[in-house]
Amino acid sequence: MFKGRKKTIVRMSQLVVPTLREDPREAEVVSHKLLLRAGFIRRLAAGIYTYLPLGFRVLNNVSNVVRQEMDKAGAQEVFMPSLLPAELWKETGRWDMYGKELFRIKDRHERDFCLGPTHEEVITDLVRNAIRSYRNLPVNLYQIQTKFRDEIRPRFGLMRGREFMMKDAYSFHTSQEDLEKEYQNMYKTYCSIFERLGLKYRVVEADSGLIGGGFSQEFMVLADTGEEELFVCPKCDYAASRESAGVGEFRVADSQSTGTSKNALKEVHTSGTKTIEEVAAFLKTSPDKTIKTLIYETETGPVVALVRGDHALNEAKLKRVLGVQDLRLASEKVIEKVTKAPLGFSGPVGLKGIKIVADNCVPLIENGITGANKKDHHIMDVSYGRDYKADLIGDIRFALCSDVCPKCKKGKFDVLRGIEVGHIFKLGTKYSEKMKCVYLDENNQEKTMIMGCYGIGIGRTAQAAVEQSFDKDGIVWPMTLAPYKVAIIPVNSSIPEQMEVAEKIYSQGRGAGVAILLDDRELRAGVKLKDIDLIGIPIKVIIGKALKDGKVEIKLRKNGEVKLVPEDRAMDEIKALLA
RNA sequence: CGGAGCAUGGCUCAGUUUGGUAGAGCGCCUGCUUCGGGAGCAGGAGACCGUGGGUUCAAAUCCCGCUGCUCCGACCA
Numbered sequence: 001m002f003k004g005r006k007k008t009i010v011r012m013s014q015l016v017v018p019t020l021r022e023d024p025r026e027a028e029v030v031s032h033k034l035l036l037r038a039g040f041i042r043r044l045a046a047g048i049y050t051y052l053p054l055g056f057r058v059l060n061n062v063s064n065v066v067r068q069e070m071d072k073a074g075a076q077e078v079f080m081p082s083l084l085p086a087e088l089w090k091e092t093g094r095w096d097m098y099g100k101e102l103f104r105i106k107d108r109h110e111r112d113f114c115l116g117p118t119h120e121e122v123i124t125d126l127v128r129n130a131i132r133s134y135r136n137l138p139v140n141l142y143q144i145q146t147k148f149r150d151e152i153r154p155r156f157g158l159m160r161g162r163e164f165m166m167k168d169a170y171s172f173h174t175s176q177e178d179l180e181k182e183y184q185n186m187y188k189t190y191c192s193i194f195e196r197l198g199l200k201y202r203v204v205e206a207d208s209g210l211i212g213g214g215f216s217q218e219f220m221v222l223a224d225t226g227e228e229e230l231f232v233c234p235k236c237d238y239a240a241s242r243e244s245a246g247v248g249e250f251r252v253a254d255s256q257s258t259g260t261s262k263n264a265l266k267e268v269h270t271s272g273t274k275t276i277e278e279v280a281a282f283l284k285t286s287p288d289k290t291i292k293t294l295i296y297e298t299e300t301g302p303v304v305a306l307v308r309g310d311h312a313l314n315e316a317k318l319k320r321v322l323g324v325q326d327l328r329l330a331s332e333k334v335i336e337k338v339t340k341a342p343l344g345f346s347g348p349v350g351l352k353g354i355k356i357v358a359d360n361c362v363p364l365i366e367n368g369i370t371g372a373n374k375k376d377h378h379i380m381d382v383s384y385g386r387d388y389k390a391d392l393i394g395d396i397r398f399a400l401c402s403d404v405c406p407k408c409k410k411g412k413f414d415v416l417r418g419i420e421v422g423h424i425f426k427l428g429t430k431y432s433e434k435m436k437c438v439y440l441d442e443n444n445q446e447k448t449m450i451m452g453c454y455g456i457g458i459g460r461t462a463q464a465a466v467e468q469s470f471d472k473d474g475i476v477w478p479m480t481l482a483p484y485k486v487a488i489i490p491v492n493s494s495i496p497e498q499m500e501v502a503e504k505i506y507s508q509g510r511g512a513g514v515a516i517l518l519d520d521r522e523l524r525a526g527v528k529l530k531d532i533d534l535i536g537i538p539i540k541v542i543i544g545k546a547l548k549d550g551k552v553e554i555k556l557r558k559n560g561e562v563k564l565v566p567e568d569r570a571m572d573e574i575k576a577l578l579a
Numbered sequence: 580c581g582g583a584g585c586a587u588g589g590c591u592c593a594g595u596u597u598g599g600u601a602g603a604g605c606g607c608c609u610g611c612u613u614c615g616g617g618a619g620c621a622g623g624a625g626a627c628c629g630u631g632g633g634u635u636c637a638a639a640u641c642c643c644g645c646u647g648c649u650c651c652g653a654c655c656a
């Protein structure tokens with residue numbers, strides 16, 4: 001591949017690997033610290049990184065596996081622009097919907113552009129022009145490319161950057177069944193990708209967010225420090241992200257009496273109490289007796305959402321239940337207009353002319369407590385049906401680990417942590433319809449294409465691997481990801497015999513196409529060994545004392561295992577380890 | 580965007596309270612001695628103390644503005 005090049009630098013004395021002895025202040029999580037310390041990446045600005053030679057090699061290792069598996073699955077690689085005209089985004093409405101996360105810029109003619117955070121619009125535009133017949137469907141096009149998102153809070157190095165490498169694929173179909181087939185094909189492809197990369201992962205049901213569409217699944221690399229919570233049922237195969245985990249059973253809170261006698265409504269003065277906790281404490285009861293009332297604004301007007309006081313409302317679920325796209329907490333002004341009372345005293349009783357959505361658990365509350373829609377007042381002994389009604393009742397809260405699996409209704413959730421590295425979506429016609437991406441079927445009928453979309457965070461995957469595999473000395477790369485598989489370390493570079501053997505094995509390795517590194521630096525053994533371990537090279541060939549007997553050491557990073565072999569057998573041994 | 584904090588050689592930090600000629604460790608360069616898990620000695624280079632203004636005889640230090648970065652909450656691969 002690089003035949004034209006005279007030599008690639010794989011001598012440590014020449015390689016740019018600025019390792020650091022101390023943890024950089026900017027890093028918080030282990031993987032970020034290690035990538036910085038071991039000289040893989042450097043920060044340029046918040047969430048924007050340079051990949052140094054080692055880092056870039058790892059990135060390419062991920063990309064290559066992804067590319068091979070995608071090609072094998074029948075997808076075709078393309079390369080789309082990063083700089084995108086606003087018109088396309090206006091066509092789907094996402095120019096307005098995407099919000100502040102979209103990097104927007106103007107050209108010299110004051111025309112609007114953005115830096116691509118994802119490419120549904122671009123690919124759909126391409127396909128609607130390039131493909132007109134059912135004969136040319138289905139297709140799956142993908143690219144590996146830099147994406148831009150003006151994240152609210154860039155974090156943890158490559159985990160959440162503002163500029164990051166991503167593989168995104170888009171498939172186009174003539175039927176739902178065909179999409180289903182490709183979705184399964186991609187599911188399998190993703191499994192083999194993450195298996196080849198040597199990662200422990202789980203697949204969970206997920207919310208599809210801004211990308212939209214219906215069903216989607218996330219691939220999570222398991223790591224205790226992961227940002228995501230996965231709700232996994234121990235009794236069946238159900239697994240979901242925190243965002244989308246369902247609630248299997250609606251029970252009354254433990255503290256509620258089983259008695260059903262309804263007391264009469266009572267208004268109480270609760271001056272100075274605003275939060276649920278304050279109100280519950282003031283009235284000497286627990287938060288699960290209260291009804292939390294939240295006012296939201298949507299594109300179809302304000303709505304009132306009710307959840308039990310000890311539950312957290314899940315906006316993604318609320319969006320789904322309401323069937324709205326735009327959802328945000330109402331301003332105090334709107335709250336006052338809707339409830340005629342200041343923030344902190346809202347309640348469903350007596351509200352008119354506004355849609356009310358209640359969580360499944362809310363109607364079960366007897367003699368509950370909620371705001372009186374009157375400053376400094378709450379009402380007690382509120383019961384559903386008698387005192388208020390909801391227009392919609394559904395699952396709109398976050399699941400808790402005490403909740404029951406919605407699938408088998410038996411297991412209580414285990415909560416694991418993970419890092420989202422892949423996401424597959426069934427988009428349906430969300431984009432193709434708006435953008436008139438159509439084809440002619442065999443009956444000369446115009447039909448809208450059905451789409452799927454499949455992403456993998458390349459840099460994030462690389463960093464997730466570190467998060468999953470490190471020790472006190474540094475990174476322990478899985479073989480596939482390691483920037484170099486083998487490092488040759490002459491213990492004392494001032495002994496000519498050691499250097500000779502080192503050079504010999506090095507050139508044998510290069511001749512055999514092994515990704516091999518020679519630590520030819522004139523440094524003490526300890527420094528070289530520490531550096532190579534920090535970098536995480538899987539196999540070390542240590543040339544030292546044993547050379548007197550014509551032997552070298554082969555030591556594994558993973559478990560510290562050492563094997564003494566005759567120097568002329570070293571290469572065979574390495575090849576066996578790599579096979 | 581709300582809350583907290585930080586900004587001083589390449590890296591990690593001290594110095595700021597109580598203004599008075601900019602420090603340490605690591606790294607880097609030179610030489611000597613060392614040489615199997617971050618060596619020792621000697622010599623040396625390297626900083627307009629984030630930025631703009633103000634107070635003062637005098638500001639890294641006090642005051643005001645700005646910017647950048649990190650962390651905690653709502654978004655995403």
